[in-house]
Amino acid sequence: MATADAPLIVATPPRPRSARRSRTLRKVALGVAGILGFLITWQLLPTLGIVDPRYFPSATTTLAELGQQMRDLEFWRNVGRTMTAWGIGLVIATVLATVLGTVIGLVPFLRRATHTTVEFLRPIPSVALIPLAILLFGLRIESALVIIVYASFWQVFIQVLYGVADVDTVARDTARSFGLSRGSRIVNLVLPTALPYLMTGLRLAAAVALILAITAEMFIGNPGLGREIVFAQSAGDWPAVYALVIVTGLLGLIINLIFRAIERRSLAWHQSVRGEEVL
Secondary structure (H helix, E strand, C coil), X not given: CCCCCCCCEEECCCCCHHHHHHHHHHHHHHHHHHHHHHHHHHHHHHHCCCCCCCCCCCHHHHHHHHHHHHCCHHHHHHHHHHHHHHHHHHHHHHHXXXXXXXXXXHCHHHHHHHHHHHHHHCCCCHHHHHHHHHHHHCCCHHHHHHHHHHHHHHHHHHHHHHHHHCCCHHHHHHHHHCCCCHHHXXXXXXXXXXXXXXXXXXXXXXXXXXXXXXXXXXXXXXXXXXXXXXXXXXXXCHHHHHHHHHHHHHHHHHHHHHHHHHHHHHCCCCHHHHCEEEC
């Protein structure tokens, strides 16, 4: 029975399998139509002379170059180098942000003491650290990791702070009154509350880490897709430039889909995933 203090939660009945399949097919069809429309527009712009085809090659030319790139072993090595820097940076940033965010979020004094420092450091563009990173580590992967970790860290850290602060006060006081240890309260109360925030921060950090991995390769010169884009641009090989840009976009799309799937799986118990309605 619903009251003003305890709203009624009604689970949405599962859709029939045929309805879910129809909805999925409709989404796929719309996605394919959007891609085809984009490719047709891209093909027509240089073909009709609306833009200079020397600097904006057609879709067919770019896709042909992409196919040629994918047959080159060095291309896949560069993809691996970019993804290696992305993965290492994301792991370091996630671990640091989760630990520090949880500790600071659980101690009100630390949260107040670090608030000004966080608000000062967070807006600093990570690319502004490139000269410092080169000075400290030279033209090595460590330089790229500095800006990847710095940019990704804040995405997770802020979300974890909000998640820890969102713990229900009544539930916290109840757990304390029952004599639960601090470790037990963190595992059974804080982490379940903060997990949706953490997964959102992790998904955002994954996208930011890829952007900064490629940016570092372009400006620092680490081997990878970013450096190959700069080399192709310097040589005037515009089809290769656009083909490599497409690859970076596809990597971003794949990363986003993977982390969305992880988020849905890890939050299968959460109201937002179960599709419950609060009346």
